[in-house]
Amino acid sequence: MNDFQPMTVLREDAHAERAWLASLVGTNDTNTITLDLTKFTSGVHYEPPTAWEPRATLKSGIALGKITASGLYAPYSGVSSEVQSVTITGSPTGGTFTLTYSGQTTAAIPFDAQAIQVQQALENLSNIAEGDVLVDGQPGGPYYVRFAGALAGTDTAALTASGAGLTGGSSPGVTIATPRAGGNVAGTDGTEVFAGLLAQEVLFAPGSTKATGPLLWFGEVYANKLPVSFDPADVTSVAPGVNIHYR
Structure with missing residues (x-):
């Protein structure tokens, strides 16, 4: 049973980096996960450090899967339709x-x-x-x-x-x-099973191999606003309990 708490938005840009989020309902339903940063690509999944921000910024809204062997999370690598x-x-x-x-x-x-x-x-x-x-x-x-x-x-x-x-x-x-291009299955390491979306940006120091972040597994999002190309119609395997709806 979910314990929903009232939320007061103090700033209109409170979720500015989550333009893909269609509804605030469900954003409390996240799990804390550990990310395998070696599996993410600079410029695609995260912004590299700058003079103003010495840490790299992992983008919110990245589709994730769970690596079976390590239990860490990495970019979802299921089938893509051309x-x-x-x-x-x-x-x-x-x-x-x-x-x-x-x-x-x-x-x-x-x-x-x-x-x-x-x-x-x-x-x-x-x-x-x-x-x-x-x-x-x-x-x-x-x-x-x-x-x-x-x-x-x-x-x-x-x-x-x-x-x-x-x-x-x-x-x-x-x-x-x-x-x-279609048919690009990255492998059978577990990340071909859709586990959810990274719920918010994650900052990490260059050279880091792991970081923690929130996994959104219940909610409503705009698929066309996700930061990395992801078509929910392509998903054929979903982790238990994941309940994300797309607009």
Whole structure:
């Protein structure tokens, strides 16, 4: 049974470094854990020391897993689903483009298509089933294609595109990039099981190998504001008791 205590916010920036936190409810439900600092990467997981702050700053909101052998915590290393971006260049004013996946080409897609239209065009291919891709983005792009369903957690084939049907603008075209490769499982050391999020920043001296911090295992967060790329839809294994909801 949880013993919730009233909270009075004395400063509006009291949780300024936790922009990913969607609700203060549940922030008292943290466990004190020990972090294996040798597993964290400068510039990705923590800010290196500066002349003004001689200690390194581990970012709050990092997804964590527990190393089975040591009992220490390190960055979560579960499966990642691939994300590819589709960007229309040259500011076209009309026309269409197509996307090709593993030899199969979509029907013509309007230059200012909604994301759902791009998703449906891909799902109509014989080698992509409904639910195998999820597309986000604004009309006219860029569009972000996340591979899901049967293609989740795999290193998928790269999309290719043709902008030959685009009109207007200045030499319009379509470019494809891969912001996040799929299938990168770091190992079987236990960190592939999601254990929660680092609830607040942790300062540590350069050269330190361990530090303590609070593990958030119950609460509500904005997944897109977490400091390190993390898609909760990719999580396939969760530690017992973890109950985090995402917006």
